[in-house]
Amino acid sequence: MSLQGKKILIGISGSIAAYKIIYLVRLLVKQEAEVKVVMTPAAASFVSPLVLSTLSKNPVLVDLSNDHSWANHVALGRWADVMLIAPLSCNTLSKMAHGACDNLLLAVYLSATCPVMVAPAMDEDMWKHPATQQNLSQLKSFGHHIISVEKGELASGLFGEGRMAEPETIAEELRIFLNKSGKEKDFSGQKVLITAGPTYEKMDPVRFIGNFSSGKMGIAIAEEFAQRGADVVLVLGPTSLKPGGVVGKTISVQSAEEMYKACIQEFQDCDIAVMAAAVADYTPAVKENEKIKKQGEGMILELTKTKDILASLGAVKNKKQILVGFALETNKEREYALQKLNSKNADMIVMNSLQTTGAGFGTDTNEVTLFFKNGAEQKGSLKSKTAVAADIVNAVKTLQHD
Template sequence: MLEGKKIAIGISGSISAYKIVHLVRLLIKQKAEVKVIMTPAARDFVAPLTLSTLSKNDVLTDLAAADTWANHVALGRWADLLLIAPLSCNTLAKMAHGHCDNLLLSVYLSATCPVMVSPAMDEDMWQHPATQKNIGTLRTFGHIILAPHHGELASGLIGQGRMEEPEVILSHIEAFFSNTQTALSGKKVLITAGPTQEALDPVRFIGNHSSGKMGYALALECRRRGANVVLVLGPAPAVLQQDLSGMTVIKVTSAEEMYQACMEQFPTADMALMAAAVADYRPAAVSATKIKKQNVDLALQLVKTRDILAALGAIKTPQQLLLGFALETDHEESHALEKLHKKNADYIVLNSLSDGAAFGADTNKITIYSRNGSKVAFDSKSKNAVAQDIINTILKEGETT
């Protein structure tokens, strides 16, 4: 797929630079042409000799060395894609403001090809308003942003800021060159994410452990591929609300609010991906004041919430695509297939608690069932990679139907 493709890789100063060694090897195995440009700070984290040996090209770090001038204009025009990974907070800020004090920035400002970036930094740096503003600026330039994921950071903290793994970056590059990065361009995609909370009284609710990460990953992937994303977001951690630019976000709390939002948005949507963990039941009555503890047991009556997936399936047109999720603990396949047909969905994504799926985890293991009878199983991957698998599966099947 990548044979003959010209990829320039810019490496800035980050401990994550070591991952690029493996990425270069993967690209060369696919017969891509790779040239590496490093900032001066990047040389403290990875050896140019290693990268030049793997890429079979000299690694460039300076605008001029001895009697040789690095023609940054030629480099910027040579590449089919400029990937900057890891993208440090410092280099990000310089790119956003047009600074040009090293070779990498000179190549960046001279580039006539698309630009893809994979940030890497500590969580607090990533979440800082200045960083988010700079990322937003790069997005307005049309750059492809591979948002960092949640995991162990060099500081020892656990949080968002970890650069994507080489295999995931490779899949993004493959998607870019297969033109699937714009396959959803102009399409309206409705996505639900997160849990719902069903009130008992002003301070208590019935809920679940969903983090919203899977739906959030789908929203980012669809946005990256050019879709007009409408994200209906239940109560979710603040970390999932840091990078929502370029989307229409409707924040809801209860299952009824999510139902109303989906019913309003779906008629004009091309595709709906129902990843939220919606409560099946809600309290029959909600107390206007806090329920006080008493010396007797409390009996709680629950009533069914409205089934969003079934409601959308009932009004779906042949031109619309509807995908739902099924989290099961037993008889996984039969329950997933029953849900697929009973609710008139086009696809069901099965997660099994007995097979490693868990609320709040950064990884997921899925099997996708379609109404035409196909079944595609995947290994455990990061939820960003799972989102790619889901969209790729949908697009691939769409080409053959």
């Protein structure tokens, strides 16, 4: 799936990250997309309209009018297949969230009938401020797609979250987003079971044993399958994240035992199962009814092994069912992933390592290697979890053709 013939309207607000849009426009034009650019006056201080006009092969608009013409903001918002605002500054974010309209970019945004994507860029303290997060939530409530910020060196000289996604990442997000509606429904009529998130193993009424999984990867996989026509059942551990409306059924669970029971029941008539959740290997032997009080200098907590969901499904799966597991390792990654592939009767193992910066729990990006039952391997690069999900689902489709 390419960007050929797609109409992309880019809105640039005032941020040092605007320089990256030069390369983004070049990438999109090379993929045969039609690109138009509108900028805030502040953005013109960071990147030249002449450069962007030359690369996009279209005039770049900054003002609502000049001495000779008027910029038809209504027409622009109706022309595009998608409007991408990148970089999205903290100031422009606030204006969008509250409906302000004091420049051409905002006039186009407020009159746009096409989907809207945004790629924020700001310093870490601004990014984490409650007002910023509230404004982002407001944009999400409008149905806008947020391209996650990245962690790295910032313009202030600090290191942290707030960097705008790289042009290659944004181009990939655009490709996936624009091809969603045109995706082949190649999993239509198939039931897909997916697990995501952590499990919490209760110690007493106020404490539990858990892990740092956010559920982002599993939810992205669930959304990808659903967009491609599958009847998705998502068994979701405790997380603040929620799947998009395309996912048909979500079963919320807390413990490994609850996740096990849900999977055993749903697996019977499913075609594909992807076990992406970070399930606890052990659970407290005794769950106290009252809060455990501090006594003495230490405490011994007895743990018992939880049921192995992947192995249990592997033991009962039929020849037509496809079973995919995940392996998150800190050492001997390949060795342990291959052991899991063989011992759990899985058809594919998705391995990611905590040694890779930007991959693993809580991040918006991931880097995985796929191991197949036939001995093949597929090494991926660091990319958004949405893009990784597409790679995983495409790999599952190849297994159905084998």
